Amino acid sequence: MVDGARILIVEDDKDLARMLQDLLGSEGYATTLARDGQRALHEGLTNSFDVLLLDRGLPVIDGLSVLMKLRDRGVITPALILSALANPADRVEGLDRGAEDYLPKPFDIDELLARLRALLRRPRSMAHVLRFPGGSFDTDSRTASLANSVVVLLSEREGSLLAHLAKRPNQVFARGELLDAVFPDADDRGVVDTYVHYLRKKIGRKAVLTIRGVGYQLGHIDEA
Known part of the structure; x- marks a missing residue:
């Protein structure tokens, strides 16, 4: 775990969003929550984060569109997609649209934390x-x-x-x-x-x- 790393959580399910904030907060991460794609885009463009934790099925703008818009504007913050869409084609699409990792829902908490740590270890020189x-x-x-x-x-x-x-x-x-x-x-x-x-x-x-x-x-x- 990287102490104090900033994570943007983009999730419209209130219960899951609250669980993720509590979990990551207990691990020492600083979190910001966006519950729709428009808010996520605003946060991603105006603030600096170490990881984006991004749901695909979002109100207003879907998660992949948010990610593509951020990438198109030069935002290269590593993104981990969380999605109930779990077949190989969905995963490939998510990675091709600019995500660094893809974790299907429901997910194992320990695996989620391990994947976040792996993203945070990536050198910024990329x-x-x-x-x-x-x-x-x-x-x-x-x-x-x-x-x-x-x-x-x-x-x-x-x-x-x-x-x-x-x-x-x-x-x-x-x-x-x-x-x-x-x-x-x-x-x-x-x-x-x-x-x-x-x-x-x-x-x-x-x-x-x-x-x-x-x-x-x-x-x-x-x-x-």
Whole structure:
């Protein structure tokens, strides 16, 4: 057990959620509970966790969709799926969608704890490093490495925006697409423009290109 490790529990069954919180709390873990997919997505994007404990069958947004959205935004926190869907095809789908482990319900408590310990032992060096013209972005530390060995720390939202653009460098994203993908809790598309401005200010005015009448695209680092 890693003392004080932070675990996001995503489970809509109240009794099971309470049992998991009590169990993990007694083991020394710090837990946060989300009872639907929308809340899980919000927590995963705005807070830092060591493991995601994720149910598949969730209200609002299903568990696999939550995981895919988090992965798409550069969140690489190890995920253990708990699900009553237990046949091999279900397990394969869960692993292919970005989970590190999959445990069918009902599960053995000792096995659950052992699998959590195994995930927590994984080295953080397994983080993604996204390359872009003139630099790179480490999605784990949220640091952008620029020319001349300059390293810039980005906020959670700035990092999510850069990661989303960098994963599809040739694609032009409409503001609405970026709003849904990176800022799911915001209603005003102006938040996209605001964070594009922040990125340009931190890593270069040409880091994000404006495609007039369409939206934004990954650019390159302006060394000037």
